[in-house]
Amino acid sequence: MPAGGARAYAREFARNLCVVHTLGLLTVVFGASMLLPLAVSWWVDDGALHAHAIALLVTCAAGSLGWLATRRFRRELEVRDAFLLVVLVWMVLPLFAALPLLRTIDGLSFTDAYFEATSGITATGATVLSGLEHLPVSINVWRTQMHWMGGMGLIVLAVAVLPLLGVGGRQLFKAEIPGPMKDSRLTPRLAETAKGLWLVYALLSAACALAYWLAGMGPLDAMMHMFSTLGLGGFAAYDASLGHFDSPAIETVAALFMLAAGVNFITHFAAFRRRSLVPYRLDPEARLFVTVVLSSALGIALHLWLTGHYADLATAFRYAVFNTVSVATTTGFASTDYAQWPLIGGLWILFLSTFSTSAGSTGGGIKMVRALILFQQVRREFVRTLHPYAFTQVKLAGAAVPNRVVFAVLAFLCVYVSTIALITLALVATGLDLLTAFTAAVACVNNTGPGLGAVGPAGTYAVLDDVQTWICVFAMLLGRLELFTLLIVFTPVFWRK
Numbered sequence: 107m108p109a110g111g112a113r114a115y116a117r118e119f120a121r122n123l124c125v126v127h128t129l130g131l132l133t134v135v136f137g138a139s140m141l142l143p144l145a146v147s148w149w150v151d152d153g154a155l156h157a158h159a160i161a162l163l164v165t166c167a168a169g170s171l172g173w174l175a176t177r178r179f180r181r182e183l184e185v186r187d188a189f190l191l192v193v194l195v196w197m198v199l200p201l202f203a204a205l206p207l208l209r210t211i212d213g214l215s216f217t218d219a220y221f222e223a224t225s226g227i228t229a230t231g232a233t234v235l236s237g238l239e240h241l242p243v244s245i246n247v248w249r250t251q252m253h254w255m256g257g258m259g260l261i262v263l264a265v266a267v268l269p270l271l272g273v274g275g276r277q278l279f280k281a282e283i284p285g286p287m288k289d290s291r292l293t294p295r296l297a298e299t300a301k302g303l304w305l306v307y308a309l310l311s312a313a314c315a316l317a318y319w320l321a322g323m324g325p326l327d328a329m330m331h332m333f334s335t336l337g338l339g340g341f342a343a344y345d346a347s348l349g350h351f352d353s354p355a356i357e358t359v360a361a362l363f364m365l366a367a368g369v370n371f372i373t374h375f376a377a378f379r380r381r382s383l384v385p386y387r388l389d390p391e392a393r394l395f396v397t398v399v400l401s402s403a404l405g406i407a408l409h410l411w412l413t414g415h416y417a418d419l420a421t422a423f424r425y426a427v428f429n430t431v432s433v434a435t436t437t438g439f440a441s442t443d444y445a446q447w448p449l450i451g452g453l454w455i456l457f458l459s460t461f462s463t464s465a466g467s468t469g470g471g472i473k474m475v476r477a478l479i480l481f482q483q484v485r486r487e488f489v490r491t492l493h494p495y496a497f498t499q500v501k502l503a504g505a506a507v508p509n510r511v512v513f514a515v516l517a518f519l520c521v522y523v524s525t526i527a528l529i530t531l532a533l534v535a536t537g538l539d540l541l542t543a544f545t546a547a548v549a550c551v552n553n554t555g556p557g558l559g560a561v562g563p564a565g566t567y568a569v570l571d572d573v574q575t576w577i578c579v580f581a582m583l584l585g586r587l588e589l590f591t592l593l594i595v596f597t598p599v600f601w602r603k
Contacts, residue, residue: 231340253339340438438555
């Protein structure tokens with residue numbers, strides 16, 4: 107290699123070490139989060155204390171080593187660095203998150219442990235585990251806690267509590283926050299914006315845990331299921347999910363807070379700061395989100411009752427509302443095996459999971475704002491077809507949407523549909539039946555969790571072989587990082603100077 111080429115390669119390698127430096131510090135923060143399951147294990151003496159302690163030490167040691175070894179390469183992150191860091195965070199942290207599972211659950215393979223950890227951190231809720239009620243309590247605490255942290259985004263947490271990073275917080279925030287309108291802010295300073303989001307998140311979390319406790323859950327159950335509810339993840343402490351409790355009160359609490367977590371947290375913050383419900387009325391996403399989900403639940407309830415699946419309308423309404431809200435918000439809790447409903451019911455609620463939740467929420471899918479923009483663009487094309495010289499604009503809440511955002515939404519939708527199709531084809535090629543493959547692809551890309559067929563709410567992803575499991579891992583990461591953030595790292599233009 108020519109000397110000039112070697113020097114250029116060395117400079118490029120050194121530039122990327124700043125990403126390793128920040129990743130190391132974030133890994134230490136992630137390791138510190140393991141203190142909660144460690145404390146729970148010590149308190150209840152569930153036999154997993156050693157596993158949590160080893161995982162905490164390994165994670166913090168690895169993060170500290172990476173941070174200290176690259177201190178001299180610390181600098182302000184550029185846009186490319188931010189994308190690379192976000193991708194590395196979501197790919198590397200599951201390695202450490204899997205450690206307590208590997209050391210505690212007999213016979214669990216690395217592939218399945220990494221899948222479970224990725225499902226936790228991405229707030230997907232797909233599981234390969236069964237006999238959840240027989241696991242150490244602290245392991246279930248850790249599984250659900252990952253939802254809570256991953257729901258809002260570990261990068262946003264880091265920007266909120268570690269302004270001392272000084273590594274381009276704005277780039278990290280924009281790479282992490284879901285949705286096309288990433289330039290909107292709550293407060294003039296980025297760290298204050300992230301703190302505002304986490305303040306609302308924490309207040310809703312405390313209210314949810316209290317509501318679960320008042321509805322009849324024990325304290326630990328209330329905490330664990332609060333983690334899953336606000337993170338819109340869906341991990342539960344029981345194989346029967348929330349159906350274990352068979353409680354209308356608990357299902358009502360879950361449905362209300364799942365709906366709350368599906369609304370843009372910027373809207374929540376605005377309502378909290380103004381002490382008013384007006385921001386919810388002015389948010390077109392929130393209005394349409396609630397309307398679509400609840401009207402769908404009512405329609406499904408009527409269908410289930412009229413087809414004789416449930417004997418009375420009240421029972422049909424109870425199960426339809428809870429499970430529709432759960433899947434539409436990409437949570438994945440279940441109170442019954444909705445795979446036994448008429449097929450249209452299960453497919454419809456999975457369809458809702460592709461777009462229902464708001465941008466800036468903890469949900470997955472393409473987000474309601476993109477669906478609104480797409481609908482307005484289709485309407486504009488209809489008008490142009492009839493009136494070629496008419497001037498029309500795509501508008502949201504009365505404001506014109508820039509064409510660059512419209513084009514970005516169209517590109518996103520194209521990649522999204524292609525991704526679902528390709529992952530489905532890949533799973534079918536490995537031997538899965540079409541229903542299982544398609545719904546697993548939809549459920550993983552949308553971070554919903556359970557699908558239909560072999561991966562329905564009454565089953566687990568343990569039926570998949572290793573190749574199929576890794577395909578689903580990739581799909582979950584794609585969905586959590588909203589496709590472009592991950593895919594762009596694999597393009598030649600990303601690595602070109």
